[in-house]
Amino acid sequence: MVLKKYNINPDLALERQKCTFDIEEIINIFDGGKEKTSQRRKIEDVVLKSGLCHDDVPEECMSLKERYENAVRKSCFFSKLMKTELQEITGIEDFETPAIRRIADALFKDISPFLLHLGMFVPTIIGQCTSEQLMIWLPKALDLQIIGGYAQTELGHGTFIRGLETTATYDADTEEFVLHTPTLTAHKWWAGGLGKTINHCIVVAQLYTKGVCYGTHLFMVQIRDLDTHMPLPGIKVGEIGPRMGFSSADNGFLGFNNFRIPRNNMLMKHAQVQKDGTYVKPARHGKLTYQTMVFVRVTLVNEAAFNLSKAVTIAVRYSAVRRQSEMRPNEPEPQILDYPTQQHKLFIGIATAHAFQLTANWLWNTFKSVLSDMKKGDVGTLPELHALSSCLKAVCTSDAALLIEQCRYACGGHGYMLSSNLPYIYSFVAATRTYEGDYTILLLQTARFLVKAWEQAEAGKTVTPTVSYISRSLKGEKNSWRSTDEGIIKSFQAVAAGKIALCVKSIRDRMKSGLDYEDAWLLTTVQLVDAAEAHCRSVILETYCNEVRRLTKSSSDNVKIVMHQLVTLYLSYWTLQRTGDLLRYSSISEKDIDFMQRQYEELLQHIRPNAVALVDAFDLRDEILHSSLGAYDGRVYERLMEQAENNPMNAEPVNQSFHKYIKPLLQGKL
Numbered sequence: 001m002v003l004k005k006y007n008i009n010p011d012l013a014l015e016r017q018k019c020t021f022d023i024e025e026i027i028n029i030f031d032g033g034k035e036k037t038s039q040r041r042k043i044e045d046v047v048l049k050s051g052l053c054h055d056d057v058p059e060e061c062m063s064l065k066e067r068y069e070n071a072v073r074k075s076c077f078f079s080k081l082m083k084t085e086l087q088e089i090t091g092i093e094d095f096e097t098p099a100i101r102r103i104a105d106a107l108f109k110d111i112s113p114f115l116l117h118l119g120m121f122v123p124t125i126i127g128q129c130t131s132e133q134l135m136i137w138l139p140k141a142l143d144l145q146i147i148g149g150y151a152q153t154e155l156g157h158g159t160f161i162r163g164l165e166t167t168a169t170y171d172a173d174t175e176e177f178v179l180h181t182p183t184l185t186a187h188k189w190w191a192g193g194l195g196k197t198i199n200h201c202i203v204v205a206q207l208y209t210k211g212v213c214y215g216t217h218l219f220m221v222q223i224r225d226l227d228t229h230m231p232l233p234g235i236k237v238g239e240i241g242p243r244m245g246f247s248s249a250d251n252g253f254l255g256f257n258n259f260r261i262p263r264n265n266m267l268m269k270h271a272q273v274q275k276d277g278t279y280v281k282p283a284r285h286g287k288l289t290y291q292t293m294v295f296v297r298v299t300l301v302n303e304a305a306f307n308l309s310k311a312v313t314i315a316v317r318y319s320a321v322r323r324q325s326e327m328r329p330n331e332p333e334p335q336i337l338d339y340p341t342q343q344h345k346l347f348i349g350i351a352t353a354h355a356f357q358l359t360a361n362w363l364w365n366t367f368k369s370v371l372s373d374m375k376k377g378d379v380g381t382l383p384e385l386h387a388l389s390s391c392l393k394a395v396c397t398s399d400a401a402l403l404i405e406q407c408r409y410a411c412g413g414h415g416y417m418l419s420s421n422l423p424y425i426y427s428f429v430a431a432t433r434t435y436e437g438d439y440t441i442l443l444l445q446t447a448r449f450l451v452k453a454w455e456q457a458e459a460g461k462t463v464t465p466t467v468s469y470i471s472r473s474l475k476g477e478k479n480s481w482r483s484t485d486e487g488i489i490k491s492f493q494a495v496a497a498g499k500i501a502l503c504v505k506s507i508r509d510r511m512k513s514g515l516d517y518e519d520a521w522l523l524t525t526v527q528l529v530d531a532a533e534a535h536c537r538s539v540i541l542e543t544y545c546n547e548v549r550r551l552t553k554s555s556s557d558n559v560k561i562v563m564h565q566l567v568t569l570y571l572s573y574w575t576l577q578r579t580g581d582l583l584r585y586s587s588i589s590e591k592d593i594d595f596m597q598r599q600y601e602e603l604l605q606h607i608r609p610n611a612v613a614l615v616d617a618f619d620l621r622d623e624i625l626h627s628s629l630g631a632y633d634g635r636v637y638e639r640l641m642e643q644a645e646n647n648p649m650n651a652e653p654v655n656q657s658f659h660k661y662i663k664p665l666l667q668g669k670l
């Protein structure tokens with residue numbers, strides 16, 4: 001749709017006059033510097049001027065098939081733009097994925113069918129191929145001569161990778177692997193782009209050679225003819241059917257009937273099958289084939305932050321424009337943003353988007369540093385990265401989904417309109433809580449690491465920095481509550497340590513009473529999930545505080561003030577959310593809780609004048625927001641009427657169903 005130009009809504013104009021800080025300074029902080037902001041804006045300009053974002057009919061009014069076809073059209077032209085004009089026009093050679101990722105949302109309200117190509121196919125090639133394999137597939141993939149996806153999950157198994165049933169049996173006579181789907185539940189299920197779009201995919205299958213099963217490995221498989229796009233003989237492939245979101249992502253199913261691929265199509269960076277069928281196991285770590293999942297979990301923290309920032313921008317701008325009810329008799333109706341309960345719903349969304357974005361950047365740097373250790377042959381830092389990326393993916397996607405839904409509540413009935421974009425944002429983020437490792441499963445992975453860290457610390461060994469609080473707790477360090485940033489973080493660490501201690505005790509007690517370790521663990525899993533979540537909270541709180549302190553060192557005083565107000569709001573909010581835990585594991589008193597409650601309510605008042613400016617500082621263009629409620633000009637009612645008028649249902653004054661059914665019914669002739 002072409003966005004109509006309106007004058008700024010007067011309420012929103014007044015809000016912007018109240019701003020106490022330089023918005024551009026905050027934008028630069030989140031982009032990673034002035035230079036990066038300017039690069040991102042150049043990329044956005046190119047894409048927005050390309051005309052690619054235009055739809056004749058709103059996406060939500062198209063049929064599923066039309067939506068998919070439209071998304072393929074846009075994905076193709078967008079890919080071409082990325083390969084050619086973007087590089088030429090902007091002069092940027094090294095594309096920063098976040099900037100490309102952001103602008104991709106201007107093209108799709110829903111999801112690109114190519115998402116998995118850059119999201120998982122290319123990263124798997126980079127992380128799992130030998131250098132010879134890399135030279136064959138990477139240039140083709142980057143040049144889009146082949147388009148790929150990632151088919152791991154099956155109809156019967158997603159979480160339990162070791163339970164996957166697809167087999168890849170090596171035939172030394174022909175030097176080929178035979179891929180086979182032995183049962184109904186062995187069909188690959190869910191892979192994005194698989195249904196109709198991609199011609200290649202990474203397939204995860206149980207490797208058999210010389211009659212022995214060596215567990216799951218990755219294979220490069222061509223599934224469609226490059227010219228006709230017909231499925232190759234021995235391949236059964238299709239779309240899995242309508243879902244809550246991801247409507248244009250053609251998630252697919254895939255089955256193999258003794259389908260043969262060359263030996264060299266096993267991705268052999270870590271494990272190999274030699275020509276004679278001899279298996280060479282990975283030299284360093286058994287889970288290196290899971291690396292792409294770790295990469296995606298890391299990027300999903302960024303996705304959580306980005307999508308939350310979109311939702312809260314929409315809801316805050318809407319709340320500044322919307323007037324409802326009365327605070328006192330005979331006074332004009334206030335902006336709903338003036339209600340403290342509305343501020344309570346929304347300001348935590350702004351603070352959380354900051355917290356997650358800075359945590360995502362920190363996690364990305366941690367990921368890069370672990371990759372560089374691994375290149376040197378050191379896999380010692382991988383378990384901590386796995387534990388961190390697991391819990392952060394789980395908690396950030398889950399919190400973001402809840403807060404996005406809260407943004408929809410904050411917009412009342414209009415938030416329920418697809419044109420608000422809030423339902424789309426929610427359905428995308430809701431899926432991120434499940435895919436790439438379900439919430440509970442990933443927290444249990446972190447819990448494994450925490451219990452091990454506890455045992456190591458108990459044995460007097462040094463533990464990694466993110467769990468060093470365990471050693472302090474074991475030394476008997478008592479928590480004394482202080483309502484400072486550092487004091488609150490220490491208390492959250494005391495909560496995490498207390499919960500881990502209880503888990504360890506429960507497991508040991510259960511074993512003393514005769515259970516084996518597996519059963520003792522299983523019966524403790526409710527507590528283990530809780531302990532991992534508490535650990536994750538302490539990591540986010542600490543990272544957010546540290547990063548704001550570091551990044552605002554040379555900022556103006558007013559930016560320091562407002563960024564720190566949000567940090568304090570975040571700390572106070574979580575203190576009040578977790579009073580039960582803090583009363584149990586820290587020395588917080590009722591008086592301290594009263595103080596935190598008052599501080600929280602005062603902060604809502606302090607942040608109020610800057611609320612619109614703070615969401616403006618996410619620098620999200622209208623074309624990326626796609627929202628009748630959240631546009632920069634605040635012309636909510638005009639846009640709602642516009643989208644109603646553009647609704648194809650209104651193209652004819654009388655719908656044909658009147659003549660077919662209603663009229664006969666009215667006349668008693670049906």
Ligand SMILES: CC(C)(COP(=O)(O)OP(=O)(O)OC[C@H]1O[C@@H](n2cnc3c(N)ncnc32)[C@H](O)[C@@H]1OP(=O)(O)O)[C@@H](O)C(=O)NCCC(=O)NCCSC(=O)CCCCCCCCCCCCCCC(=O)O
Pocket residue numbers: 097100101104112114115116118119120150152153158159160161162192287290291293294296299303382383386435436437438441445448449
């Ligand atoms: C971890 C599991 C739950 C269990 O696995 P196992 O049973 O094999 O392991 P164990 O429990 O026995 O553990 C053994 C041991 O290994 C450790 N471990 C486990 N995993 C890892 C790991 N990843 N790394 C390191 N170590 C690991 C574990 O801790 C144990 O250690 P100890 O013995 O020491 O305790 C596992 O089965 C699992 O992970 N399950 C989850 C399955 C999953 O995640 N599936 C994902 C399928 S793919 C998918 O869902 C894709 C979704 C869509 C993705 C979209 C991408 C979006 C990206 C956006 C940005 C892209 C930009 C694109 C731009 C544009 O175009 O727009």
Ligand SMILES: Cc1cc2nc3c(=O)[nH]c(=O)nc-3n(C[C@H](O)[C@H](O)[C@H](O)COP(=O)(O)OP(=O)(O)OC[C@H]3O[C@@H](n4cnc5c(N)ncnc54)[C@H](O)[C@@H]3O)c2cc1C
Pocket residue numbers: 116150151152153156157158159160189190191192246251431434435436437438439440441
């Ligand atoms: C939109 C979308 C896109 C996707 N894209 C892809 C893709 O491109 N490629 C791909 O391979 N996959 C993809 N997936 C699949 C996704 O990765 C899986 O759905 C996900 O990993 C969860 O696995 P599952 O569906 O088997 O859930 P299940 O494991 O069956 O989970 C169901 C419930 O059981 C619980 N549960 C399971 N095991 C345990 C346990 N051991 N302990 C305690 N509780 C347990 C879970 O917590 C959950 O509540 C996609 C999924 C979605 C929704």
